[in-house]
Amino acid sequence: MFAQALATEFLKLRRSKVTWGTLGAFSLAPLGIALMMWIVREPGRAAQLGLLGTKANLAGLEATWPVFFYMLTLVVGMGGMLLLSFIIAYVFGREYADATAKNMLALPVGRHWFALAKRGVAAAWWAVLGVTVLAESFAIGLVMSLPGFSATLAVSAVRDSLLAAGIAYLLAPVVAWIAMVGRGYMPPLGFALGMMALGQVFSKTGWAGWFPWSIVPLLIGAVGKPVTTLAPGSLVVVAFMFLAGIAATIAQLRYADNAQ
Amino acid sequence: MSAETAIATSALTKRYRDVLAVDALDLDVRRGEIYGFLGRNGAGKTTTIRMLLGLIHPTGGDVEVLGSRVKPGASDVFARVGYLVESATAYPNLTVRENLDIQRRLTRAPQAAVADAIELMRLGEYADRRAGVLSLGNKQRLSLARALLHRPDVLILDEPANALDPSGIVEVRGLLRSLVSEHGCTVFMSSHILAEVAHLADRIGIVHEGRLLEELDRDELCAKERLYVAVGTPGLEQAATLLKDAGFSHVERDGGRLRVFAAEERVPEIARVLVGAGLDVTELAPVREDLEAHFLRLTGGVE
Numbered sequence: 410m411f412a413q414a415l416a417t418e419f420l421k422l423r424r425s426k427v428t429w430g431t432l433g434a435f436s437l438a439p440l441g442i443a444l445m446m447w448i449v450r451e452p453g454r455a456a457q458l459g460l461l462g463t464k465a466n467l468a469g470l471e472a473t474w475p476v477f478f479y480m481l482t483l484v485v486g487m488g489g490m491l492l493l494s495f496i497i498a499y500v501f502g503r504e505y506a507d508a509t510a511k512n513m514l515a516l517p518v519g520r521h522w523f524a525l526a527k528r529g530v531a532a533a534w535w536a537v538l539g540v541t542v543l544a545e546s547f548a549i550g551l552v553m554s555l556p557g558f559s560a561t562l563a564v565s566a567v568r569d570s571l572l573a574a575g576i577a578y579l580l581a582p583v584v585a586w587i588a589m590v591g592r593g594y595m596p597p598l599g600f601a602l603g604m605m606a607l608g609q610v611f612s613k614t615g616w617a618g619w620f621p622w623s624i625v626p627l628l629i630g631a632v633g634k635p636v637t638t639l640a641p642g643s644l645v646v647v648a649f650m651f652l653a654g655i656a657a658t659i660a661q662l663r664y665a666d667n668a669q
Numbered sequence: 670m671s672a673e674t675a676i677a678t679s680a681l682t683k684r685y686r687d688v689l690a691v692d693a694l695d696l697d698v699r700r701g702e703i704y705g706f707l708g709r710n711g712a713g714k715t716t717t718i719r720m721l722l723g724l725i726h727p728t729g730g731d732v733e734v735l736g737s738r739v740k741p742g743a744s745d746v747f748a749r750v751g752y753l754v755e756s757a758t759a760y761p762n763l764t765v766r767e768n769l770d771i772q773r774r775l776t777r778a779p780q781a782a783v784a785d786a787i788e789l790m791r792l793g794e795y796a797d798r799r800a801g802v803l804s805l806g807n808k809q810r811l812s813l814a815r816a817l818l819h820r821p822d823v824l825i826l827d828e829p830a831n832a833l834d835p836s837g838i839v840e841v842r843g844l845l846r847s848l849v850s851e852h853g854c855t856v857f858m859s860s861h862i863l864a865e866v867a868h869l870a871d872r873i874g875i876v877h878e879g880r881l882l883e884e885l886d887r888d889e890l891c892a893k894e895r896l897y898v899a900v901g902t903p904g905l906e907q908a909a910t911l912l913k914d915a916g917f918s919h920v921e922r923d924g925g926r927l928r929v930f931a932a933e934e935r936v937p938e939i940a941r942v943l944v945g946a947g948l949d950v951t952e953l954a955p956v957r958e959d960l961e962a963h964f965l966r967l968t969g970g971v972e
Contacts, residue, residue, distance in 0.1 A: 410775075417771045424762045508758040512815070515722040516775045517748035663741050666725035668716075 410518040414526035418500075422530050427499050435492055435538045438484040439546040445480070446472040446553060473557040474550060478566035479630070481546050485539065486573035486629035487605070490622075493535055493577045494584045494601030498594045500527050501585040501658070505592035510667055520662040524655070527585070532578060539574045543567060573625050579647045580604075580621055582654020589661045618643045621650045674733075675700045675823050675855035676721060681730035683716050683879075690716040692879035693730065698857050698872075700822075703849055705870030706859040709968060713879040714859035715755055718827045721857070722752055735823060748776060751821035753829060757812035761801025765792055765811055768800050769818055776819035786814040789844070805832040813841065817848070824848065826858040830865050842869055863961050873960075877968040890960060898936055900927040900943070901952025908943055915942045923966075926952060 422428050448455040450472040470476060504510040513523055550558070588597040608622030617623040618640050624647060627636050676698040683691040691713045698704045708714045719725040721732055723739045732739040737746035759768045769783045787796050790810040795803060800811060809832045816824060824845070830838045846869070848854040860866050866873055873890065875883045902908045905927055909920050912929055917939070919930035929939060933955040943950050 413774045413777070417774055420767060420771065421760060421763065424760075424767065426762070507761060508756065509760055511724055511754050512758060512772075513775070514724055515747045515750065515752055517744050517746075517777070518775050519742070519744050664726070666719075668719060668725050 411522045411526060414518055414522040415529050418523075418526040418530040419533075421503075422500070422534060425499075428534065431492060431496055431534070432538060432541065435488075435542055436545060438488060439481065439542055439549050442477060442480045442484065442546075443549045443553060445470065446477060446555065472553070472555060474555045474559075474562060475557050477546070477550055477555055478562060481542075482566060482569045482573065482629045485542060485570040486577070486625045489539070489574055490577040490580070490605060490625055491601060492538070493531075493574075493581055494598060496534060497531055497581045497584045498588050498597035498601070500531050501588035502592070502594040502597060505589070506594060514662070514667055521659045524585075524658045524662055528582065528655070531581065535574065535578055539571065543570060569629060573629050576625050576628065576647055579651040580654075582651055582658055584654075586654055586657040586661060589658060589665075619646055621646055673699050675702075675735060676704075676825075676857055677733045678717075678721070679731050681717065681720060681732060682728045683713075683720060683725065684728040690879050691720070691727075694876070694879070694881055696874065696881065698855060700855050701849060701853045702871040703845060703856040703858065703869055705866035705873040706857060706876060707861070707863065707866050707873050707964065708859070708876035709861055712861075712876045712968075714861075714876060715827055716879075717876070718752075718754060718825055718857075718859055721825055722747075722750070722754065724754065748819070749822040750825060751816035751819065751823070752825040752827075753812045753816045754825075754827045757805070757808040757832065759800035759803075759808060759811050759815075762799060764797050764799055765803070765814075766796045768811060769814060772815045772818050778819040782818050782820075786818040789817060790814040791840075806834055806837055809833055810837070817844075820852065822854060824854055824856045824858075826856065828860055829858055830860065830862065838865065845869060863964055867960050875964060875967055882967050896933055897928040897930045897956055898933075898939055899923075899952055899954045899956050900929055900939060900950070901925065902927075902943060902948050902950050904948050907946070908948055911942050911946050911948075912939065928956075 449470045504513065514520060547563075584597045584601050587600045588594070591597060604622040608620060608624075608626055611617050611620035611623040612626045617627045619642060624639065624643050627643075628639060630636075674697055676696060678694050678696040681691055681694040681696070682689070694713075694717060696704075696717075706714055706717065716725065720727050721734060721739065723732075723741070723743070726741065734746050735749055737743060739746070759765075760771070763771070765787065766783060769786055772778070773780070773782050787793055790813055792807065792810055792814060795807055800808065803811065809829075813826075813829060816826065829841055829845075833841060842865075845856050845858075849856060858866070858869070867890065872884060872886045874881050875885075900908060900912075905922060905925070909922065909927055912920050912927070915938070917929050917931055917935075921928050921930075931939070936953060936955060940950060940953055
C-alpha cells in the first residue's frame, strides 16, 4: 500500500502551487549570490545602477568560486533548513488546514504508510530543489567566469551542501510531528524558527555539537570556522532526532484522536 | 456479534475531561438496513461516528464493524466501509476527478469507479474543476461520491443531507435506498433532521447527552404516530385503572395527565367512563403523537 499512498502524495504535491513557489524561491538564492559577486566585481556600474548604496559594506567579499561556494553552502544550509521546514509543515499540516486528515485515516491503508509517503515526497522534492540550486549555481558561476575553480573545491562544496541538506532532512520529522499535533502550518514554522534561533545561540557554546539545530550552522561555518568532520556524538543526536520524529508522527497518526 | 450484525458497539464511552460525550452506548446495526442515528446538536452523534471509524479512540467499550474490531492499526475492514464525517472536505487544488482518483487508488477500486461515482452523484459538469471552487452542495456531492466510490458494504454518513438543496436530498435518499435494496449495503446515518430520518430509516436510535434513549423500528415508528387522547383529571391513578378496565389497553402517565392511545371517535366513551365514576375531567383532547413530538418529549425539548 506504500506505492498507492506515495502516488497520491505525489499527485497532491504536483498540483500544489506551493511546490512550484518553493522551487522559484530557492532558485533565487544563487541569483542573489551572483548579484553580490557582480557588485563586488563591478562596483562602479553597480553604483551607477543604484545597486550599491553609499553605506553598503561588501568588504571582504571576493568574486571568486571559493566565496561563491561558501555563500551557496550557507544559503543551502541555513535557508534550506527553513525552506524544508516550510515544505514539511505544508505537506503534513495541509491535511489539518484543509480538514482532509479524516479522509485518509479510515482507509484500507495503514496510517504509517501515509507518514512514510509524505516523508518520501518531501525527500524527493528536497532533492529536486537541492540539485536544481547546485546546477543553477554551477551554470551561473561559469557564465560569470569566476576565478579560482578547482574540482576539489567543487566536490567539497557539493559535499557540504548535500550534507547540510541531509542533516536538515533528518531533523524534519520532528517538524512534521509538530505540524500534526498543532494541526496546521504555523506551529511547525514557529517551532522551526525557534529551533534555528536556539541553534545559533548554541553554535557559540561548547554544546554546539549536541544541539541538533546547531549542527548545520557548525558544519557550514555559519558561526565561526566550518568543521571538517562531525563528531560521532553529533551524528548520534541527528539520527536519534530522525528516528524519534518518525516514531512520533506514526504514533500520532495511529493513537491520537483526530477530532477535526 | 452475529453474522446479521454490520455494526456493533458495546458500552462505548468517550469522555473529554469533565464532559461525557458518549455514555455506554450499545448499538446493533443489522446488515442491509438503514439505521438512523437521531439526536440534537451535541448529542454525541459525530463522536460516535468518529469512534466507529477509529478516528478517535473510546475511553471505554468496543466497536466492531463487519465482524472486525476497530482498534489502532486495524485498517483492512475499511476496504468495505465508505464514510462521510461532518463537513464535506476535499483537496482544494485537485479537481473532482483527481480527488476521486485518490480515493480509488487507496481503496484499490477499479479504474472505472471514478467515472461511475461522478455519474452517480451527477458531478460530470464539474469533474475537471478544482474542488476548492465548488459550491457547498457540490462539495457534499463530492464527499458522497468519495464514500460510495468503492461500493462499500457499510456506509457511515454523518448528516449526509447537509448543504444539499431539496432535490439533492431527494436524490440522495433514493440513492441510499437503491444501495440498500440492490446491493445489500448497510447505511448508518446520523441526523438532527427528523423528517430526513423518518423518511429513510428502517430503524432509528435516539441519542441524547451521549446515551441511547430509545430504538424504534418502522412499526414502532408508525405506532408513535398514533392518535392519543390527553386526559386531565385530579385522580390519575384511578382514571388509568378505570380506563384499562373499560378496554383501553394502552394508557400511560405523562406528567400531570394521561395519554390514552385510542381513536378520536372514542373520546365520548372516555368521558363517559370517567364522569360515570365521579371523576372531574379537566382536559380531554385528541392529540397526534408524531415522531417530532416523541423526540422532543424524549430529549426534554419543548413540545
